[in-house]
Amino acid sequence: MTRNVARNRSPFSIWLAVISLCTAGLVGTYVLFVEAPPPRRIVIATGGKDGAYYRFAQLYANLLKSEGITLEVRSTQGSVENLKLLMDDDSDVRVAFVQTGIANSEQCDSLEALASLYREPLWIFYRGSKGIDRLTQLKQQRIAIGPEGSGTRGIALQLLKANGLGEKDDEFSALAGNLAAEALERGEIDVAFFVAGVDAKYVRKLLRDPEIHLAELTHAEAYERQFRFLSAVKIDEGLLDLQQNIPSHQIVLIAPAATLVAHRSLHPALVSLLLKVATKVHQQGDLLSNVGEFPSPKLTDLPLNPEAERYFRSGPPVLQRFMPFWLASMLDRLKIMIIPLIMLLMPLMRVAPPLVRWQTRRKIYLWYAELRRIDLRSIDGMTIEEADSSLEHLHRLEQQIARIGVPLSYMEEYYNLRLHLNLVRSRVLSILRGEAGHSQPGSHPGFRTEGGESTLAR
Structure with missing residues (x-):
């Protein structure tokens, strides 16, 4: 019985078998152990469209677009609503700006802090010539503390409650921002609370109004000790306006911090990317912070995300420093496959040459x-x-x-x-x-x- 030579396999069939086994092993490893790629779309909850949160989110969106990530900016009532959206399983919000002092780590066990971004002073403006330096002096006053769901209302209620004032006994208004400032100027309210940056237009406008005064709390350091999410900040004379010498003397305010908070399900690769973008936006500092002070792992009232902790300790991942985000992310996810690839290749590479020799000699010996x-x-x-x-x-x-x-x-x-x-x-x-x-x-x-x-x- 003769044998058909055309059926004799070439040495390439051995290498094809080796490559096929390696490919099958790598595919199996990828399916079983490699995490899914990061999503290309993220939804971030901010605040009102006239606020700093919304403005910063727009800057984030522009920077992320160059990395192939779409950041959908969603306007909300503020920090309290943002937390609710983050904890809602039916919500697609995975990142939000949240003011410190609002989140409770026990109730928000599914949330993690990525970084604090900047300080937001608490401005308490009032009408009248009688000076106010204690919150106990606000009893029986018409006070604007912001709408439900806002960070201003959340912190104002905590501080007022600590001074014996409550919603049942005092008249609180839901006005905020420009509306609250205008109502205060017209005399429709007596006091207005604002959590805003020093560049807020309505804050600078109120500082220039001779009928409106800024409360300078004598217990600023006491508030800082009792409420760990607050810090006492000094605004030096003339800091806000040198020409008009505003303020006319050094004042001390208490300030929570704006933080970037994420749900634990946020893809780890996006954490470092968001912090990289936040660094570009906030690292230059402002009138209340030094260059490079923010973003920071400090001044947060939620547990710090592990990826964020590594970012602040070691900087951005090495691959993201030199490669586009999508490529760096892919290589980072595939690094887990290096070990099985080596384990497959080493024995197969040893076996392949003898198999090739055997296959070649087999053509002759058969x-x-x-x-x-x-x-x-x-x-x-x-x-x-x-x-x-x-x-x-x-x-x-x-x-x-x-x-x-x-x-x-x-x-x-x-x-x-x-x-x-x-x-x-x-x-x-x-x-x-x-x-x-x-x-x-x-x-x-x-x-x-x-x-x-x-x-x-x-």
């Missing part, structure tokens, strides 16, 4: 089974018919062997095969010669008669 079968039959004895059939068989084998494709480095084995084929053929021919001596000349197709003598035709 013909020896045919030669051995014919050789054994020739030893045991053949009839003329069997010898003639074997000779034809050997002729076909020789034609097939001539077409074997083997590398030059294996030519020794190849030509040994051809020598051995000739050896077996010579044995068969010797049988034919011996048998032909007892038959009539020309009685076998392998012989012809020349001058009355039988000779081998091939």
Whole structure:
């Protein structure tokens, strides 16, 4: 029985098998162990469209767009509403600006702080000539503390409650921002609380109004000690306006901090990217902070995200420093596959060369089974018919062997095969010669008669 040479596999089939096994292992590792890629869209909750949170979120969105991430900015009533959206399982909000002093780490156990971004002073403006330096003096006053869901209302209620004032006994208004400032100027309210930056237009406007005064709390340091989310900040004389000397003397205010808060399900790669963007926006500081002071892991009232902690300790991930975000993220996620890849490749690379050698030699050696079968039959004895059939068989084998494709480095084995084929053929021919001596000349197709003598035709 002859073998079809076309069915002999080349050495490349061994390497193909090696590559296929490695690919299968890598695909299995990817499916089982590699985390999903970061989403291309994030929703961030801010505050009113006229507030600083909304303005900073727009800056974030522009910077993230260059990294291939879409940041959807969602306007809200403020920090309290932002927290509710973050904790709502049906909400798609995963990041939000939140004022410190609003979140309760026990109730917000699914949330983590990414960083504090800047200080937001608490401005308490009032009408009248009688000075106010204690919150206990605000009893029976018409006070604007902001709408439900705002950070201003949240911190105002905590401080007023600590001074014996409550919503049942005092008149609180939900006005905030420009509306509260205008109502205060018109005399519709007596006191207004604002949590805003020093660049807020309505704050600077009220500071210039001779009928409006800023409460300077004598217990600023006491508030800082009792409410850990607050810090006492000094505004030096003339800091806000040198020409008009505003303020006219140094004042001390208490200030919560604006923080970036995220749900724990936020993809880790996005944490470092958000902090990278926040650094670009806030690292220059403002009138109340030094260059490089923010973003900061301090002044937060929620547990710090582990990825954020690594960012502040070591800086941005190495890959993100030199590569686009999508490429750095992909390589970072695939690093877990290095170990299984090495474990697969090392034994396979050792096995592959012997397999290639075996596969190449197999092309040659598998013909020896045919030669051995014919050789054994020739030893045991053949009839003329069997010898003639074997000779034809050997002729076909020789034609097939001539077409074997083997590398030059294996030519020794190849030509040994051809020598051995000739050896077996010579044995068969010797049988034919011996048998032909007892038959009539020309009685076998392998012989012809020349001058009355039988000779081998091939």
